[in-house]
Amino acid sequence: MSTISRKDFLKILGLAAGSAFLPTVRAQAAIGEADDHVAMLYDSTLCVGCNACTNACRQWNHTTPEPDAEGLHDAPQALSADTWTLIQLYKEGDEYAFVKRQCMHCVHPACVSGCPVQALQKTPQGPVTYDPSRCIGCRYCMYTCPFHVPRFEWDEVIPKIAKCTFCYDRILDGKGPACAERCPTGALIWGRRADLLAEAEKRLAEHPDRYVNHIYGKDDAGGTSVLYLSAVPFEKLGLEDLGTEPIPQLSEDTARVVLPGIIIGGPLALVAIHWISKKGAWEETWPL
Amino acid sequence: MATLVKQLKRTSPVLLYAAYLLLALTLLGIGLSIYRLVVGLGPTTNMNDYYPWGIWISIDLFLIPVAGAAFTISLISYFFGRERYHDVIRPAVLAGVIGYGVVGILLFLDIGRWFQFYNIFNPRYINLHSFLEEISLCVTLYTGILILEILPVLLERWNIQTPTRWINRGIYIIAGAGIVLSALHQSSLGSLFLLMPYKLHPLWWTPALPVLFFFQATYTGLSMTAIAVTLIWRARGIPLDRELFRRIGQAMALNLLLYLAIKAGDWMGAGEVPLLLKPDAYGLLAWFELIIGVFVPMAILFSKLIRHSAAPFWAGVFALIGTFINRLVISWIGLAEPSPVVYTPHWIEIAITLGIMSGGVLLYALIAYYFRLLPERHASPTT
Numbered sequence A: 001m002s003t004i005s006r007k008d009f010l011k012i013l014g015l016a017a018g019s020a021f022l023p024t025v026r027a028q029a030a031i032g033e034a035d036d037h038v039a040m041l042y043d044s045t046l047c048v049g050c051n052a053c054t055n056a057c058r059q060w061n062h063t064t065p066e067p068d069a070e071g072l073h074d075a076p077q078a079l080s081a082d083t084w085t086l087i088q089l090y091k092e093g094d095e096y097a098f099v100k101r102q103c104m105h106c107v108h109p110a111c112v113s114g115c116p117v118q119a120l121q122k123t124p125q126g127p128v129t130y131d132p133s134r135c136i137g138c139r140y141c142m143y144t145c146p147f148h149v150p151r152f153e154w155d156e157v158i159p160k161i162a163k164c165t166f167c168y169d170r171i172l173d174g175k176g177p178a179c180a181e182r183c184p185t186g187a188l189i190w191g192r193r194a195d196l197l198a199e200a201e202k203r204l205a206e207h208p209d210r211y212v213n214h215i216y217g218k219d220d221a222g223g224t225s226v227l228y229l230s231a232v233p234f235e236k237l238g239l240e241d242l243g244t245e246p247i248p249q250l251s252e253d254t255a256r257v258v259l260p261g262i263i264i265g266g267p268l269a270l271v272a273i274h275w276i277s278k279k280g281a282w283e284e285t286w287p288l
Numbered sequence B: 001m002a003t004l005v006k007q008l009k010r011t012s013p014v015l016l017y018a019a020y021l022l023l024a025l026t027l028l029g030i031g032l033s034i035y036r037l038v039v040g041l042g043p044t045t046n047m048n049d050y051y052p053w054g055i056w057i058s059i060d061l062f063l064i065p066v067a068g069a070a071f072t073i074s075l076i077s078y079f080f081g082r083e084r085y086h087d088v089i090r091p092a093v094l095a096g097v098i099g100y101g102v103v104g105i106l107l108f109l110d111i112g113r114w115f116q117f118y119n120i121f122n123p124r125y126i127n128l129h130s131f132l133e134e135i136s137l138c139v140t141l142y143t144g145i146l147i148l149e150i151l152p153v154l155l156e157r158w159n160i161q162t163p164t165r166w167i168n169r170g171i172y173i174i175a176g177a178g179i180v181l182s183a184l185h186q187s188s189l190g191s192l193f194l195l196m197p198y199k200l201h202p203l204w205w206t207p208a209l210p211v212l213f214f215f216q217a218t219y220t221g222l223s224m225t226a227i228a229v230t231l232i233w234r235a236r237g238i239p240l241d242r243e244l245f246r247r248i249g250q251a252m253a254l255n256l257l258l259y260l261a262i263k264a265g266d267w268m269g270a271g272e273v274p275l276l277l278k279p280d281a282y283g284l285l286a287w288f289e290l291i292i293g294v295f296v297p298m299a300i301l302f303s304k305l306i307r308h309s310a311a312p313f314w315a316g317v318f319a320l321i322g323t324f325i326n327r328l329v330i331s332w333i334g335l336a337e338p339s340p341v342v343y344t345p346h347w348i349e350i351a352i353t354l355g356i357m358s359g360g361v362l363l364y365a366l367i368a369y370y371f372r373l374l375p376e377r378h379a380s381p382t383t
């Protein structure tokens, strides 16, 4: 997305006259705070695909397994109302890798920005939580999330949104997320975001041959609390290039300019239009 | 009612059958709506985790600019001081009330947790960053304003005058507030998609979405006005006011031109012209939408055809189709996720949509028959 030329074009239109003053530092400041958020680091090169984490998630959160056709294995195909995390296999020729899917607990979550009733919230500790007593079930969050994470209980008469909560209840108890605490290989660890970023940098520096030189989630989509290291390009694991600008930035900046602009400018414009037309100035020229 | 049925039976049985059909559809729609609320969205719709929004949202996104007729006409007649347009305010405002009513009902049926919909009004919950919240509030307030504006029409039948006097005294404030609220929610409808830069197809996603939606709403509202007025005046056998129609046509043309300029400017500015030339479904769809919805109406309005009094009607029909395609793409086709399933609406979704809309049309026709929507001097001999 060529945002530069887009912005230029907007400026030409004079619509974003105020955008020059917009607080772009805001994003930086918030990322500073994110240092202390709880986070997870998933190192794809260490994951053996044992699904200990996904089972731990089921046990702790009481979700229902989604068995395959023979009914022998719990084999969910994608995130769903019952599957908040999932290990997926990427395979191409001899090369293969696993990837863990779950809510990324974005530093600037689009789902939170869009939710009309603050049913989704970014907690001070970092996890993005959901409160069904507020939710109206509009499903806007399912569209705003760039990672396709929130799911909906379609078959319930009284449905809820479902997604990974970072085991917020455990975090409040001083414990770690169930999935990360169960991982036997150390592929999934949890801790302070800044510490995990340092650990990831260290692994990249020590084994530059083993990894793609990028920590996915450090800045992607404005930063996330779930960080990834991988040997294969991230797009192949389904972790797309989402830029580094927080997803809600444009929307919130627009709201900041357009809403007061219309609320204050609208009535003024109406008075002006009325006044000019009263004088009959446009009688013949204005094509209405 | 009985006299109306009798009269229709004599004069135009076709209209009577059409009314019965609308009534049947409405009743079916109401029944299915109750069914949907009782059993949930799963059994009654085909929406799924990859297409969490379906045909209802597309219809809402289309009906809101159509119901914006009232907004454009109020702006022109009250604030641009064009007396002539006063004649069409009432039909336009009525279309607005009913249009927003239909949207409200569809939204209520659409949201999964409808039993606590009022949370959008709870000051402790509302999220002021959210364009969805802002739209909810604006649309609710605006519907209230439209009801105020149409109230005199209903009250005068029973010769109740006091509220009407008050409303007329404050009409500039009321209409002005309505215009500001419309400008807010019509543009915010586009802003809704600003949070989806990586979901909506780049030919449709642009930071200029709020501006595009705004101008699309103005010309779509004018189109709807042209269509409704032509139909009402024809039905009543009143000769069309040619001068008024020429002017409505020109206002449409002006807004179409602005819309096209911004759209083309955005495509060029963002370097997306190659996408437009790519012969895939999206490129074709973009052209289709542009030709039907913008070029054809402009061709009608900028050519000599404008002298023909039916020109705004036909330009309006094409513009409306274009807006419909545009909103369908933005809320459904162009929002496709990498997905193993495709969404096509369940028959119940379609039946509910048709049912609620039929109810709206029926109500409009009845009010247009029983109340004085057109000014005195045009009143037809039948009333």
Ligand code: SF4
Residues within 6 Å of the ligand: A102, A103, A104, A105, A106, A109, A110, A111, A112, A128, A144, A145, A146, A147, A148, A149, A150, A163
């Ligand atoms: S990944 Fe999606 S659901 Fe999770 S916090 Fe980010 S935007 Fe919200």
Ligand code: SF4
Residues within 6 Å of the ligand: A114, A115, A116, A117, A118, A119, A120, A134, A135, A136, A137, A138, A139, A140, A141, A142, A161
């Ligand atoms: S579905 Fe619920 S959580 Fe999601 S945006 Fe709507 S109100 Fe918020």
Ligand code: SF4
Residues within 6 Å of the ligand: A056, A057, A058, A060, A061, A084, A085, A102, A163, A164, A165, A166, A167, A177, A178, A179, A180
């Ligand atoms: S953090 Fe908790 S809810 Fe999220 S995937 Fe892990 S176990 Fe499941």
